Amino acid sequence: MSFNDNSQLNGGRVGSGGGGRGIAVGGGLGGAVLLLLAGLFFGQDGIDALTGGNQDDTQSTQQVDSGLADRCRTGEDANRDTECRMVATVQSLDQFWGGYFPEVTGKKYTLPQVELFRGTDSTSCGQASSATGPFYCPPDSTVYLDTGFFDQMRSQFGADADALAQEYVMAHEVGHHVQNLQGTLGRAQQDPQGATSAAVRTELQADCYAGMWAHHATEPGGAVQLEPIT
Numbered sequence: 001m002s003f004n005d006n007s008q009l010n011g012g013r014v015g016s017g018g019g020g021r022g023i024a025v026g027g028g029l030g031g032a033v034l035l036l037l038a039g040l041f042f043g044q045d046g047i048d049a050l051t052g053g054n055q056d057d058t059q060s061t062q063q064v065d066s067g068l069a070d071r072c073r074t075g076e077d078a079n080r081d082t083e084c085r086m087v088a089t090v091q092s093l094d095q096f097w098g099g100y101f102p103e104v105t106g107k108k109y110t111l112p113q114v115e116l117f118r119g120t121d122s123t124s125c126g127q128a129s130s131a132t133g134p135f136y137c138p139p140d141s142t143v144y145l146d147t148g149f150f151d152q153m154r155s156q157f158g159a160d161a162d163a164l165a166q167e168y169v170m171a172h173e174v175g176h177h178v179q180n181l182q183g184t185l186g187r188a189q190q191d192p193q194g195a196t197s198a199a200v201r202t203e204l205q206a207d208c209y210a211g212m213w214a215h216h217a218t219e220p221g222g223a224v225q226l227e228p229i230t
Contacts, residue, residue, distance in 0.1 A: 007075030
């Protein structure tokens with residue numbers, strides 16, 4: 001879906017980082033791709049443990065254009081540029097969860113970090129690439145997304161990788177951040193196998209959280225607003 005052209009973006013909201021080891025959640029092309037909401041329910045049958053294997057953590061990273069702050073200023077920019085669309089989506093998610101999470105939990109909402117890249121990147125959960133898919137890394141509370149992944153969605157899965165599908169993928173990963181703040185994310189590792197496992201339920205809940213955002217993102221009042229979903 002398109003963002004309101006008058007939405008005000010902060011390109012500096014999306015940054016970069018890396019290093020260390022941990023467990024990555026909610027990514028990987030080897031998992032199931034589920035359909036929901038305008039043709040795309042993106043999830044995974046289980047949790048990928050990304051320890052990096054024998055890969056060298058010093059592999060070069062092809063960072064996304066560092067000029068996001070200059071390039072991504074309005075909703076109009078988000079509607080024509082994939083990386084600016086991710087910036088707008090993250091800001092919209094900040095708006096929603098920043099208000100809703102404290103309201104229903106009584107706890108402070110801590111913003112996740114978000115890193116866009118192309119190629120490979122070192123993270124606290126090991127090596128990241130478009131082959132791993134977008135994922136949330138709990139140790140550094142960061143969502144990692146190779147924007148080339150959307151090209152793979154089209155070429156390998158024949159999936160709709162247009163605006164709402166891209167936004168929904170980001171919202172799903174931020175849903176894992178919400179679970180991390182709730183203290184429920186670790187249940188996926190305690191019960192990782194089977195169709196009714198906690199791992200699958202964790203993915204389904206993150207999709208539910210993404211749907212909650214999509215519903216409220218069209219409401220007026222925020223600096224970033226999604227156009228009504230048809």
